[in-house]
Amino acid sequence: MLKKERQAYILHQVNLHNKVLSSSLCTEINVSEDTIRRDLQELSEEGKVIKVHGGALSHSFNQVYFSTNGVYSQNQKKTIALKAIGLINNGMFVLTSGGTTIIELARSLPPQLKATFISGSIPAILEYMHHPNIEVILIGDKISKNSKITVGSEAIAKIRQVKADICFLGTNAIDLMHGITDNDWEVVQLKKAMIESSKKVVCLSIAEKINSVQPIKVCGLDEIDLLITELPVTDPVLKPYLDAGVKVA
Incomplete structure (x- = not known):
């Protein structure tokens, strides 16, 4: 799978599930962890995902669910x-x-x-x-x-x-x-x-x-x-x- 195809697949999974794990992506795409890590880093630098240790999160998940307003007590x-x-x-x-x-x-x-x-x-x-x-x-x-x-x-x-x-x-x-x-x-x-x-x-x-x-x-x-x-x-x-x-x- 080409890099463009890999990254499109990763974005699809992030948008579908709101998060992805690097280990799961390695298995699904059949590539090394280093390859997935580089892909996630590039997608993060392009502002398409939020990279975290072990995977990535979607920006929409952050914006919709985790407002800083209205915390009780x-x-x-x-x-x-x-x-x-x-x-x-x-x-x-x-x-x-x-x-x-x-x-x-x-x-x-x-x-x-x-x-x-x-x-x-x-x-x-x-x-x-x-x-x-x-x-x-x-x-x-x-x-x-x-x-x-x-x-x-x-x-x-x-x-x-x-x-x-x-x-x-x-x-x-x-x-x-x-x-x-x-x-x-x-x-x-x-x-x-x-x-x-x-x-x-x-x-x-x-x-x-x-x-x-x-x-x-x-x-x-x-x-x-x-x-x-x-x-x-x-x-x-x-x-x-x-x-x-x-x-x-």
Whole structure:
């Protein structure tokens, strides 16, 4: 297949699926990874795709789905993000889940930070790409439309190949008895894999999600190393968690 034909095929796949993986393109077109990498680089330079580690995204996907406006409880999430940033050091491998608190974390990273961020969250990946010194790795399989994060066996397998220094988990619900819970089975499996693949697990949660429960368990409180909220540590809402041995910031 000629280069022009290859690149036309790649563009068709990007427009059809909103993202492509380099590994899948190699198999479908029967060419080397270097060839696909060069094609994606050229298409990116021409402004036709957004190149990310491991593949590419469509511009329309970014524009339609990931507006920066209207983030719920944005000020609270910004406070959480600024607390979390203090845990990230140069040279770290950082796993992040999805959610708007993670987006605020991505937007708040200092420009001098040099680290590698690994995520299946498409909005987070797009934010990381604007950072001058961050290496970005997209873990991919199919995309959950509700959470805008890649899920499935391939994504989980890639996470299990990593030993991250720290993992930041966006949280839908946290409770003393049930731990961290969620309502999306596939996202839960992804979060479980992230926890298993990380040396340190940090749960990010706005206060209104504390003492709430969703149907599917992600992990127990004993599996997280730190809970970060927008509240001061002395807030009465957090006292039962401190009494239970949960570290809070």
